[in-house]
Amino acid sequence: MSSGGPGRIPLWFELWMGVITTVIALLCVALCWEIAAQGSFPTKVLLWVGLSVVGGVAVCFGILGLIRYHAILVSLAAPILIATLAALVWYEVPESAGWRLSRPILEDQAAACANPGHRTRLGIYAVTYITRRDGGCLFYIAGGATNSEGLAYFPDSAPSIGPPGPGAIGYEPFHGPWYRFVENT
Known part of the structure; x- marks a missing residue:
């Protein structure tokens, strides 16, 4: 039996759920950033695993809070954050x-298509290299797993669309004169 009666939510529970919800909110923001910036696969996996573990803890304590303390808002805050993140990812809101x-600065840089000589951030993308190739401007974006990948700008004519062959580049339409590319190395 709780000391404050069935309607009273203990302070330790509110603080604990506040900490868990804050950690989940931070993980959600970091994950949205990594997805939007086309971050590295290992980083995304670590964030998803961290969110799963902390989310599991939040669900367990949330069930306890709902049953024992009738703490609806405190118990459901973390699951609602996770559901919101899932909906945002499902509808590709972070990528969009x-x-x-990033589009305006990328288009400005595509006009000159000059490599700055070092890794730079254009908009939210970490660009490792910029070069002219196949009649367009290619922006290699950090985060690709094994192949080089990024965004390509072809203002005058479209590149050959299709998967990359050995030692070649494959393009797929992205947005207007912009294409995603993967280069097999």
């Missing part, structure tokens, strides 16, 4: 937002 934020 990242592209909208």
Whole structure:
């Protein structure tokens, strides 16, 4: 029996759920950033695993809070954050937002298509290399697992669409004169 009666939520429970919800919110924000910026696969996996573990703890304590303390808001805050993140990822909101934020600066840089000589951030993308190839401007984006990948700008004519062959580049349409590419190395 709780000391404060069935309607009273203990302070330790509110604080614990507050900490868990804050950690989940931070993981959700970091994951949205990594997805939007086309971050590295290992980083995304670590964030998903961390979110799964902390989310599992939140669900366990949330069930306890619902049953024992009738703490609806405190117990459901973390699962609602996770559900919101899932919906955002499902509808590709982080990718869309990242592209909208980065497109103007990428188009400005594509006009000159000059490699800065070092890794740089254009919009939210970490660009490792910029070069002219196949009649367009290629932006290699950090985060590719084994192959080189990124975004390519072809303002005048479209490149050959299709998967890459050995030692070649494969392009797929992305947005207007922009294409995603993968280069097999």
